[in-house]
Amino acid sequence: MSRLAAxxxxxxxxxxxxxxxxxxxxxxxxxxxxxxMHAMVAAGVDVIELGIPFSDPMADGPVIQRxxxxxxxxxxxxxxxxxxxxxxxxxxxxxxxxxxxxxxxxEAMGYEAFANAAQQADIDGVLTVDLPxxxxxxxxxxxxxxxxxxxxxxxxxxxxxxxKKMDAIxxxxxxxxxxxxxxxAGHLDIADVEQKLQQIRxxxxxxxxxxxxxxxxxxxxxxxxxxxxxxxxSALISKIEANLQNPEQAKNEIVELLAAMRQAMDS
Numbered sequence: 160m161s162r163l164a165a166x167x168x169x170x171x172x173x174x175x176x177x178x179x180x181x182x183x184x185x186x187x188x189x190x191x192x193x194x195x196m197h198a199m200v201a202a203g204v205d206v207i208e209l210g211i212p213f214s215d216p217m218a219d220g221p222v223i224q225r226x227x228x229x230x231x232x233x234x235x236x237x238x239x240x241x242x243x244x245x246x247x248x249x250x251x252x253x254x255x256x257x258x259x260x261x262x263x264x265x266e267a268m269g270y271e272a273f274a275n276a277a278q279q280a281d282i283d284g285v286l287t288v289d290l291p292x293x294x295x296x297x298x299x300x301x302x303x304x305x306x307x308x309x310x311x312x313x314x315x316x317x318x319x320x321x322x323k324k325m326d327a328i329x330x331x332x333x334x335x336x337x338x339x340x341x342x343x344a345g346h347l348d349i350a351d352v353e354q355k356l357q358q359i360r361x362x363x364x365x366x367x368x369x370x371x372x373x374x375x376x377x378x379x380x381x382x383x384x385x386x387x388x389x390x391x392x393s394a395l396i397s398k399i400e401a402n403l404q405n406p407e408q409a410k411n412e413i414v415e416l417l418a419a420m421r422q423a424m425d426s
Contacts, residue, residue: 177388185235203421211260
């Protein structure tokens with residue numbers, strides 16, 4: 160059983176839901192990321208999504224776009240992101256780590272070389288935003304052969320057929336994009352999310368994490384009642400951006416928000 164599957168199973172048995180933060184590797188500096196990852200675990204998170212900085216992050220709103228720009232200014236790359244995950248693993252063997260990014264850097268490295276590197280870095284899952292399941296079989300097979308879960312995005316307009324396709328080829332969990340638009344956008348319609356989750360559950364047994372609109376503890380609590388977990392990104396990275404001259408303050412504010420989300424989700 161993969162580390163992700165074991166995590167979601169343990170949470171289900173405990174009647175709890177996954178809190179999944181997203182941060183961009185190397186933002187605001189490469190030496191910030193590993194201590195931030197450990198601090199998030201101490202705050203009660205269950206899975207960490209680690210963003211691979213990319214120059215054209217098409218699904219991301221301005222907040223995460225700027226995070227990528229800051230990381231790239233420090234010469235961050237896919238290989239350096241994997242090195243950060245390797246460093247984190249030296250002192251945390253329990254928390255699942257999912258790489259989240261775009262296909263271009265993976266293609267540039269080569270699918271097999273990337274799959275080998277992900278395995279060596281003890282990565283648990285890979286979510287490639289712009290790799291549709293119809294074109295993913297080669298990469299997915301290489302990852303699965305190395306014990307790495309391929310994770311796919313579901314959209315509000317995903318059909319039954321497409322959900323089944325992602326269920327067949329994916330593993331770990333499915334990431335439901337809870338609103339139309341980019342990360343950090345818009346106002347969530349909870350009734351719409353709830354209705355869509357019913358459709359998704361009719362077509363998959365994989366856990367479903369809900370993201371793209373989780374801003375505060377109350378939203379995290381509400382969505383965790385519907386899905387198997389919530390993903391929060393822009394709300395955390397906003398705190399980094401607001402404290403670029405004081406990274407320790409950014410870390411403290413992120414921990415405070417995540418601890419509040421954890422408490423709300425468990426209450």
